[in-house]
Amino acid sequence: MKWKKTRPRGPGRRAASGEESRRRLIAAARAEFAQQGYRGTTIRTIAERADVTAAMVHYHFGSKHGLYLAVIRDTLEPVIATLQAGVQGEAQLADVIRSYMQLLQRTPELPLLIMRDVLADDGAMRESFIRDFAANAGRQIRALLEREAASGELREDIEPRFAAVSLLGMAVFPFLARPIAERVLNIDYDNDSLAALIDHTLRLFNEGARP
């Protein structure tokens, strides 16, 4: 005798199309990968969070690594779009930095995801990350700085490559080190505080800290 009514949930296709499970898996994996790292995350944890079974990971993405790639692509899209829009639209450097930092605030797992990728010297993953994203973003930032330098808005004794890395550091580090910055340096991350931090960053870059 079959208990169709009382069985909590068995195998078989669900009403919602498969695209729904796919999306939920990516969202769950993004959170877990950012918090626990790739190796620290099990597909069972991800599946439970997405309310499906572990086998769905392999059905939709082929492997844990395939899911990871999907997460990276999905998460990096808006960043690339932001930077490209900045350069192509001939925006000011200040505007690009501002929208970049705001994006980081809205996507707190982004720097964690990127950093775990950058730090690991596993190889394959990092190479593709640099090719598909970092090279692009780096070029955009350098292009912006060189444009400003060419129009005489930067000091001549400042090396644009160094300026780029310093600017990136000031923009990204507060989000990377957020748990420490919050508790040790008493930095807040609400909208108002973030606006103040952005203003501070741009002012410091432009005018320095000495009176």
Add this chain to the structure above:
Amino acid sequence: MKWKKTRPRGPGRRAASGEESRRRLIAAARAEFAQQGYRGTTIRTIAERADVTAAMVHYHFGSKHGLYLAVIRDTLEPVIATLQAGVQGEAQLADVIRSYMQLLQRTPELPLLIMRDVLADDGAMRESFIRDFAANAGRQIRALLEREAASGELREDIEPRFAAVSLLGMAVFPFLARPIAERVLNIDYDNDSLAALIDHTLRLFNEGARP
């Protein structure tokens, strides 16, 4: 029949005192943890690198986590010493940043180790890290900045907390993002280039980038 001569290596105490194995395990673990992360590193890998067996990890450190704690303490000691010497010796802010960045160059795995720790939200580990190190370092930096502010060497409209996080970002980020900075921004990390980067960082902080 026992093959005392030909048996490659069996159990039993070795000539070198146990302190030697302990040191080698810490060194091996530091490299592996920095490269592969805590979860991505197996005690068998560490043991092989240190030329002992996995059981030695538990004999000397109780557990993998205990070894991790020992690595963190061992690696962080010189950083804390550097920062404390800076404050107690009433050094200039510039000197402290300079020696801090030089320390980061000499210990490339340090920022990876710290960041992996900061990023993970496992809990226990991060709390002790903040208590034992970050709180200390953060206070030192803030103390330095507030001393400079008090003696009128900082602009009054610059918030010392923000200045601290920006300065840390400029100092640490180049080492954190080193694989990307090298390949995407063409930054070098030899002694001369690093000296130039340090000068640039301090000049940018002091005087800004606008003409």
Add this chain to the structure above:
DNA sequence: TTATTAATTAATCAGATGTTTAATTCGCCT
């Protein structure tokens, strides 16, 4: 309606991982 295909679960597998235990060797103290 019926056959086919897409989506899903439960069960299972082989390999890896942190840890424990028992046995073994060496240095040192009496």
Add this chain to the structure above:
DNA sequence: AGGCGAATTAAACATCTGATTAATTAATAA
């Protein structure tokens, strides 16, 4: 010399992990 304790290894254990397979259900095409 003898014995105790420190240091070390090999082997075994239980658990966890990514992946596979077979069965099952729902949507869809014929």
